[in-house]
Amino acid sequence: MTALASIRDLTVTYRRDGGEVAALKRISLDIIAGERLAIIGESGSGKSTLALAIAGLLPASARIEGHIDWFLGSTGKAGAKAPPSVLPAISPSRGEIAPSSLSSPIANVAGDEATAKLPISPLEGEMSGRTEGGLIERNPQKSLAKPSQPPLGGRDIGFVFQDPSASLDPVMAVGKQIAEVARTHLGLTWSQAYAKAKNLLERVRLPDPDSALRAFPHQLSGGQKQRVAIAAAIAAGPKLLIADEATSALDTIVQAEIVALIRRLVAEDGMTLLFISHDIALAAELAERIAVFRHGQLVELGTKAQIIGAPAQAYTRTLLDAHIGLDATPLLNRAGLNA
Numbered sequence: 001m002t003a004l005a006s007i008r009d010l011t012v013t014y015r016r017d018g019g020e021v022a023a024l025k026r027i028s029l030d031i032i033a034g035e036r037l038a039i040i041g042e043s044g045s046g047k048s049t050l051a052l053a054i055a056g057l058l059p060a061s062a063r064i065e066g067h068i069d070w071f072l073g074s075t076g077k078a079g080a081k082a083p084p085s086v087l088p089a090i091s092p093s094r095g096e097i098a099p100s101s102l103s104s105p106i107a108n109v110a111g112d113e114a115t116a117k118l119p120i121s122p123l124e125g126e127m128s129g130r131t132e133g134g135l136i137e138r139n140p141q142k143s144l145a146k147p148s149q150p151p152l153g154g155r156d157i158g159f160v161f162q163d164p165s166a167s168l169d170p171v172m173a174v175g176k177q178i179a180e181v182a183r184t185h186l187g188l189t190w191s192q193a194y195a196k197a198k199n200l201l202e203r204v205r206l207p208d209p210d211s212a213l214r215a216f217p218h219q220l221s222g223g224q225k226q227r228v229a230i231a232a233a234i235a236a237g238p239k240l241l242i243a244d245e246a247t248s249a250l251d252t253i254v255q256a257e258i259v260a261l262i263r264r265l266v267a268e269d270g271m272t273l274l275f276i277s278h279d280i281a282l283a284a285e286l287a288e289r290i291a292v293f294r295h296g297q298l299v300e301l302g303t304k305a306q307i308i309g310a311p312a313q314a315y316t317r318t319l320l321d322a323h324i325g326l327d328a329t330p331l332l333n334r335a336g337l338n339a
């Protein structure tokens with residue numbers, strides 16, 4: 001097992017109303033290549049902040065300490081020639097990956113500088129010497145590989161947000177939105193990119209992909225829009241797919257269908273999945289490992305069986321106890337649901 005990303009001592013502090021909010025406190029965590037890792041915790045525990053930090057999408061108001069080493073590997077595209085712009089029509093304010101994410105501000109560099117850390121904070125050199133707080137992963141994956149170049153948002157990392165309406169351009173046909181990602185990152189012609197978009201719409205099981213290509217987001221249901229957002233997120237063949245509360249805005253049946261869809265696509269494309277949810281039952285349906293966050297700290301990390309069957313922390317037990325229906329038949333196992 002090798003790490004895709006190795007997060008060390010990650011601390012994120014937001015400036016707000018003249019004060020500071022510590023959103024993440026010295027998080028150390030490996031994301032293993034090919035795994036499905038769920039991040040769970042109550043509202044405000046820092047889950048989204050972690051996702052944004054990994055994707056290099058934190059706002060300028062965030063102070064970042066610590067570092068993330070990436071190991072995109074030989075099949076990684078870190079060395080590939082990157083086009084100058086990424087998803088030009090999609091802005092971070094609408095919840096998508098933007099040109100600012102061309103490289104993570106918290107990542108190491110390769111080559112001779114492989115062990116050097118990039119400046120990680122607007123207030124440079126703020127590596128904390130504190131040791132208290134946060135759970136350090138017991139058996140972090142020791143990777144002998146040199147860190148690779150930081151990932152390119154939209155190409156190496158696909159991001160699916162909670163609200164598909166906010167992440168899709170309302171005045172652009174969905175086919176073009178997907179094709180644009182493929183064209184930008186894979187260097188395809190428009191006609192090749194549209195063919196890819198159609199194939200992706202088929203893969204995410206949108207009915208009538210030919211007409212769906214020409215549809216605008218408002219003509220689609222919430223679940224269909226999320227399928228389009230997922231298609232756009234995977235259009236460039238990212239190694240890591242981050243789904244941040246990607247099903248929370250959907251009703252329970254559609255939620256289960258989208259979870260099933262994500263699981264299928266991740267398996268088909270060999271992606272690593274970071275699935276962020278406040279819903280421990282949903283996370284348990286999808287994840288192989290679960291990391292439990294509370295108040296910006298990683299309080300427990302283990303396999304699904306460990307976390308669900310024998311949680312070590314009282315907080316994890318509370319989360320489990322609070323979840324009515326965890327023992328019920330998982331929605332995904334019920335008949336009639338389509339991925």
Ligand SMILES: Nc1ncnc2c1ncn2[C@@H]1O[C@H](COP(=O)(O)OP(=O)(O)OP(=O)(O)O)[C@@H](O)[C@H]1O
Pocket residue numbers: 014015016021022023041042043044045046047048049050059061278
């Ligand atoms: N842009 C921001 N500016 C200031 N504070 C922020 C910002 N984003 C998040 N926070 C604060 O950081 C803390 C962690 O927030 P975060 O959104 O990461 O938690 P979360 O676990 O994803 O919560 P939720 O499930 O409600 O989305 C919270 O106290 C939140 O208010």
